[in-house]
Amino acid sequence: xxxxxxxxxxxxxxxxxxxxxxxxxxxxxxxxxxxxxxxxxxxxxxxxxxxxxxxxxxxxxxxxxxxxxxxxxxxxxxxxxxxxxxxxxxxxxxxxxxxxxxxxxxxxxxxxxxxxxxxxxxxxxxxxxxxxxxxxxxxxxxxxxxxxxxxxxxxxxxxxxxxxxxxxxxxxxxxxxxxxxxxxxxxxxxxxxxxxxxxxxxxxxxxxxxxxxxxxxxxxxxxxxxxxxxxxxxxxxxxxxxxxxxxxxxxxxxxxxxxxxxxxxxxxxxx
Amino acid sequence: xxxxxxxxxxxxxxxxxxxxxxxxxxxxxxxxxxxxxxxxxxxxxxxxxxxxxxxxxxxxxxxxxxxxxxxxxxxxxxxxxxxxxxxxxxxxxxxxxxxxxxxxxxxxxxxxxxxxxxxxxxxxxxxxxxxxxxxxxxxxxxxxxxxxxxxxxxxxxxxxxxxxxxxxxxxxxxxxxxxxxxxxxxxxxxxxxxxxxxxxxxxxxxxxxxxxxxxxxxxxxxxxxxxxxxxxxxxxxxxxxxxxxxxxxxxxxxxxxxxxxxxxxxxxxxxxxxxxxxxxxxxxxxxxxxxxxxxxxxxxxxxxxxxxxxxxxxxxxxxx
Numbered sequence: 050x051x052x053x054x055x056x057x058x059x060x061x062x063x064x065x066x067x068x069x070x071x072x073x074x075x076x077x078x079x080x081x082x083x084x085x086x087x088x089x090x091x092x093x094x095x096x097x098x099x100x101x102x103x104x105x106x107x108x109x110x111x112x113x114x115x116x117x118x119x120x121x122x123x124x125x126x127x128x129x130x131x132x133x134x135x136x137x138x139x140x141x142x143x144x145x146x147x148x149x150x151x152x153x154x155x156x157x158x159x160x161x162x163x164x165x166x167x168x169x170x171x172x173x174x175x176x177x178x179x180x181x182x183x184x185x186x187x188x189x190x191x192x193x194x195x196x197x198x199x200x201x202x203x204x205x206x207x208x209x210x211x212x213x214x215x216x217x218x219x220x221x222x223x224x225x226x227x228x229x230x231x232x233x234x235x236x237x238x239x240x241x242x243x244x245x246x247x248x249x250x251x252x253x254x255x256x257x258x259x260x261x262x263x264x265x266x267x268x269x270x271x272x273x274x275x276x277x278x279x280x281x282x283x284x285x286x287x288x289x290x291x292x293x294x295x296x297x298x299x300x301x302x303x304x305x306x307x308x309x310x311x312x313x314x315x316x317x318x319x320x
Numbered sequence: 321x322x323x324x325x326x327x328x329x330x331x332x333x334x335x336x337x338x339x340x341x342x343x344x345x346x347x348x349x350x351x352x353x354x355x356x357x358x359x360x361x362x363x364x365x366x367x368x369x370x371x372x373x374x375x376x377x378x379x380x381x382x383x384x385x386x387x388x389x390x391x392x393x394x395x396x397x398x399x400x401x402x403x404x405x406x407x408x409x410x411x412x413x414x415x416x417x418x419x420x421x422x423x424x425x426x427x428x429x430x431x432x433x434x435x436x437x438x439x440x441x442x443x444x445x446x447x448x449x450x451x452x453x454x455x456x457x458x459x460x461x462x463x464x465x466x467x468x469x470x471x472x473x474x475x476x477x478x479x480x481x482x483x484x485x486x487x488x489x490x491x492x493x494x495x496x497x498x499x500x501x502x503x504x505x506x507x508x509x510x511x512x513x514x515x516x517x518x519x520x521x522x523x524x525x526x527x528x529x530x531x532x533x534x535x536x537x538x539x540x541x542x543x544x545x546x547x548x549x550x551x552x553x554x555x556x557x558x559x560x561x562x563x564x565x566x567x568x569x570x571x572x573x574x575x576x577x578x579x580x581x582x583x584x585x586x587x588x589x590x591x592x593x594x595x596x597x598x599x600x601x602x603x604x605x606x607x608x609x610x611x612x613x614x615x616x617x618x619x620x621x622x623x624x625x626x627x628x629x630x631x632x633x634x635x636x637x638x639x640x
Contacts, residue, residue, distance in 0.1 A: 217400070218408075219408075220373075222420035222423065222468075224394070224420075228423045232423070236408075
């Protein structure tokens with residue numbers, strides 16, 4: 050290893066390892082140990098029953114949909130905040146962080162009140178045949194709300210530090226505005242955007258508080274996996290609950306790992 | 321393919337002091353014209369206005385005699401080289417060079433041939449697949465030149481193109497630019513604060529101070545016949561005496577003499593020559609230069625009294 054002005058690799062790695070073990074590995078091992086009380090067939094039937102499968106589909110499907118939506122609007126919002134000066138910009142900038150601070154249960158309640166049959170928006174949407182509250186659409190909306198700051202806050206600093214002469218060079222070389230965006234700006238933002246989408250997705254997969262209210266928790270239709278886990282716990286089926294948790298954990302880890310690899314690959318390589 | 325700037329004014333804040341004020345000059349076709357001045361003189365603003373990146377508050381830019389006011393940046397037919405290279409880091413060298421052709425929808429085969437030709441021109445044939453971050457500063461700047469040349473611009477604009485490079489690479493690239501220009505004969509406007517650079521590469525010099533043109537001429541004219549004290553002092557660091565006489569430091573002759581009222585107040589060796597500051601009887605301080613050999617022969621040192629001889633009056637100029 051190269052000598053650094055800040056030595057202490059051994060010590061810092063040791064402390065990091067200890068902290069990681071206490072905070073992350075220990076609870077995860079507990080989870081695994083609890084599932085070991087199940088037999089293989091028992092485990093399999095717990096994780097593959099139709100109700101569980103439907104909940105995976107909703108949990109991961111809605112999280113994916115909301116991450117994609119956030120990728121688009123988060124990029125747009127970051128762009129507007131960085132590129133334009135308008136009255137109220139500071140307020141919009143502060144509003145972006147609100148989903149971080151707001152208890153998600155409050156967000157869920159508010160969204161439910163808004164989209165319910167007699168709600169402010171719901172009463173106008175329902176006659177049009179658009180049902181939001183207590184449907185998967187509502188789940189996606191709630192997850193989009195919670196995940197938005199991640200994309201904005203990861204893209205914003207990169208966009209701010211983007212050299213304006215790159216765009217000027219592109220324009221002088223004959224590129225239209227769209228070509229400049231697509232071929233020069235977007236590729237520079239892409240790694241940050243991917244990070245933001247990943248964080249937003251991860252956050253959405255783990256979300257619980259807001260969904261409980263807006264989804265209505267109907268088995269097979271609007272029940273997310275975390276909720277099913279809580280249901281199992283309430284039935285004192287600890288092993289069944291942890292089995293579901295293990296599946297969520299494995300899938301989330303596999304997805305996040307894939308995205309990380311993708312990200313490394315998409316970043317400009319340095320000499 | 322001349323570039324003409326007519327009565328150009330550009331303000332960055334409404335009502336504030338203009339960065340460029342009533343500037344007019346002509347950069348003749350096929351020649352290299354330097355915009356020379358200290359930082360803040362408005363050189364870059366002028367260049368950016370020619371490129372169309374800034375729009376003038378007053379005045380206009382003509383390329384080949386045609387008013388460019390309503391011509392979009394993309395259609396001006398200029399190539400621009402930035403001081404900070406502004407290469408597209410996520411693209412390879414080849415992709416960078418092809419960019420200006422691709423966005424114009426040139427056929428692939430034609431673009432490939434042009435890129436090959438340009439790589440040959442900048443002597444980086446082997447490095448086409450590299451990313452800009454894998455190149456040295458000099459190589460990156462050559463790529464930036466080639467990228468600007470790719471769409472065959474009518475005018476090449478260079479904004480302090482060698483500013484970020486170390487001295488040796490800068491020298492090499494200057495010579496390379498002169499050879500390149502001999503080959504392409506492209507009308508070129510170069511922004512620089514380095515008078516040596518301006519003199520070495522350009523046929524015409526526009527000296528700018530505070531957003532205004534101070535003097536236009538060939539390098540020799542601006543050196544030999546500066547129009548005012550500012551130009552004289554900026555170009556070649558000339559001494560302007562109270563009498564209005566312009567004396568270049570290397571024209572000042574010093575002879576050791578204990579009787580003389582003039583005295584050396586500072587002496588510094590810079591490689592092969594010596595820079596001196598001499599206080600005259602009148603109290604004025606002037607700069608002088610001589611070879612290291614001569615300084616040793618006379619055994620000059622700080623505090624010595626010296627007789628100061630100015631060259632024959634015919635070699636001097638007078639500024640009123």
